[in-house]
Amino acid sequence: MNTRILLLAISAAALSSCSSVYKTGQTPDDVYYSPAQEKPAYVSGQSQDQNDYRGNRDYTGNNYYSDYYLRFKSSNYYRWSTFDDYYWYNWRYNTYLYDPFYSPVYYGNPYMNPYTYYNPKYYTTSNYSGPRMYNLNTYDNTSKQGTYYNPKLGNNLNTTSRTYSNTTSSDRGGFLRSVFSGNSKSSYYNPSSGNNGRYNGGTTRTFDSGNSGRSSSGSNSGSSSSGSRSSGGSSGGSAPVRKF
Amino acid sequence: MELFTHFSKNMTPFSKSAIAVSIFVLAYSAASAQEPTDALRYSYLNPSGSARNQAIGGAGIGLGGDITNTFLNPAGIAMFKTNEFVLTPGFSFGNYKSTYLGNGDKDSKSSFNFGSTGFVFAVPNSKGAKWRNFSFGIGLNKLADFNSNIALSGLNNQSSYSEKYLEELTNANVTNPNDAANNFPYGSSLAFNTFLVDTISGAGGEVAGYRTQATTATGLIQREKINTKGGLSEFGLAGGGNLADKFYVGFGLGIDILNYDRTSTYDEADATEVLNNFNYFTVDEMLKTTGVGINLKLGGIYKPSEFLRLGLNVTTPTWFSMKDEYTTKVTTSLEGYGGPPDIKFQSSTDLNNGNPGAFEYNYRSPWRIGGGVAFVFREDKDIANQKGFVTADVEWVDYGGSAYHTATNGDQSASDYFTKLNSTIKDQYKSGFNFRAGGELKFKTIMARAGFAYLAGPYNDEKFKANRLNLSGGLGYRDKGMFIDLTYVQTFGKDGLYPYRLEQGPFSPASLKGSRGNILLTFGVKF
DSSP: OHHHHHHHHHHHHHHHHOOOSOSSSOOOBTTTBOOOOOOOHHHHSSOHHHHOTTSOGGGSSSOSSOHHHHHHHHHOHHHHHTHHHHHHHOTTTOGGGTOTTTSGGGGGOTTTOTTOOOOGGGGOOOSOOSOOOOOGGGGGOGGGBTOSOOGGGTOOOOOOOOOOOOOOOSOHHHHHHHHHHTTOGGGTOOTTSSOOOSSOSOSSOEEETTEEEEEOOOOOSSOOOOEEOOOOOOOEEEOOOOOO | OGGGTTSOTTOOSOOSOOOOOOTTSSSBOSSSSOOHHHHHHTTSOOOOOOHHHHHTTTOOTTTOOSGGGGTSOGGGGGGOOSOEEEEOEEEEEEEEEEEETTEEEEEEEEEEEEOOEEEEEEEEOOTTOSEEEEEEEEEEEEEEEOOEEEEEEEEESSOOTTHHHHHHHHHTTOOOHHHHHHSOTTTHHHHHHTTSEEEEEOTTSSEEEEEEOOOOTTOEEEEEEEEEEEEEEEEEEEEEEEETTTEEEEEEEEEEEEEEEEEEEEEEEESSOEESSOOEEEEEEEEEEEEEEEEEEEEEEEOSSSSEEEEEEEEOOOEEEEEEEEEEEEEEEOTTTTSSOSEEEEEGGGGTTTOOEEEEEEEEOOOEEEEEEEEEEOOOSSGGGOOEEEEEEEEEEEGGGOEEEESSSOOHHHHHHHHHHHHHHHHHBOEEEEEEEEEEEEETTEEEEEEEEEEOOOBSSTTSOOEEEEEEEEEEEEETTEEEEEEEEEEEEEEEEOSOOOSSSOBOOEEEEEEEEEEEEEEEEEO
């Protein structure tokens, strides 16, 4: 946002500083017709004063000092010599000031300045370096993309109006259930009726190594529990890497 | 819980699906993995430019004479024999509808942006010379705005997000559980160490397979929230020559700056209150992509008669150098399964010395070739005789031609992955035509404009029926050496989003319909 504001401010300043030469007369519309600007007189041989409406005739390169300036200076040297500084320090006249190879501002060039700062972000080491790999085989699974939902078969289980709440519960699952069901989950979900469930019975889906087909659940290494979930506080902690 | 706090208060009563979307970006990817939709994000681009250009649908290949030609057809810059400065701020706001598993909802989104901003300089040639003038454009243009919020939810009794972890492990033939715990730091290892995914023991105690604790058969509440920020901006330089006011040729250079930030939270919870070793799990993902790219533009405009203009332009692919930084975190609550604590979490940074994953690579966007025609009434110096114009463009874009490449030659696995990714991009996306047309009526200093743009869908799979339609109109004032143009663009778009994809199980997209308004105001000074 700050960048945008800065951009707008700079642009507005540039816009307001532009002095149009078309304040009187018709403003050209280049889509239809763009009026030609004639080449400056010192090339075409015409009078420079007549052609250079931008008023930059006194620093076109051929005239280091303008004719006016030289005429004035010859008439009163001390009075008009004060403008020498103007010419010396004006980048239009003194190439030293803006030549990147000579200008003292070159120290901003990281190739030239031994004290160039570095962005630590680019020096962050990372053990893992690789593309974010995705299972691209899923794009071959065209037969099952979005094919299981059939609104005529009752998947649209709940049309009850619900209210959003900003709960402080630490049980995210309970919160999601409360959002979906209101007070009672059983009011919207009954696995034995109204569902077009393709998989019936099993509580978990399993995969065999080396055999990607689905199978019924088997034993597992974690402890299990049964019963009814009750709301209440819960503890959390970072999980260590499991070792076998 | 902050998961729901970002919805607007004027949402319709909640149904199983609640999606707030922005159509700034087509084809949202569901995960932070590098997949084909990443490529589409940087190539399916809405027309962009000055307010005048946007009011006529973004058409301008054959017309010329607008700073937008710096980014569109550089030959149009050669029509300038005067100088100008242009500033184009903008503001966007949208109402979006979506459908997921048969349920619909809507939400809104607004943001600031900008159109073509910069300078045009003309250098006249000697009187009588064949090349009448040479002109140059320099400026900035926003090609894409990635700011969006998406939230979706639904009840699913067909599949679980966690099955993708099972597929990852079985596809890799992981029989050593220590490998499962360590070798997949952005996916299966996090699920395995938090016990969302566990082993199936064979008769001899060996690992016979893997299972998920997610209780799909009795119903899963699935919900995802995706926030994206950033944009794609182009710094453009263009130069053109005017040959006898008959032929105009131009050459352009575009330097694209990409900044894309994406954070997502995916939740999946048991729909029942039964203790069954599964309460919920959450996957938090972060992705930051930055990049700089370069492209070239070549164009020409020919005036066979006073009223008629014909244009042609070619934009090369943009060659990007990109960098990704990404993290993933899995949190589970399994009702005691796996032992205490009740809520377990692990981040990819835990498996990567505290660092995010990082990867540098190259990306190439598709070619763009366009043609345009314009009828201008009339090309007269006196603005009282300038009555208006109509113009139209057609542009061909080969979306399937996007490609990723490794930045270095050393990583064979990355190279192999990109080879397959590029093949998938080619299979998933097709080439398409974009149409843009519009016109202007001019009443000396006041102008009225209207136009439209149609972007055909990039998908080979017709299920999404994705496309985008822009209707636009505007007014302009030009006098006293300055001009002001005001434009309104209304965008209607269709797209889709897969919360997750599976290799074997069923999965379903959310279809998205977006309607967005965009106001652009161009200030300009002739000098």
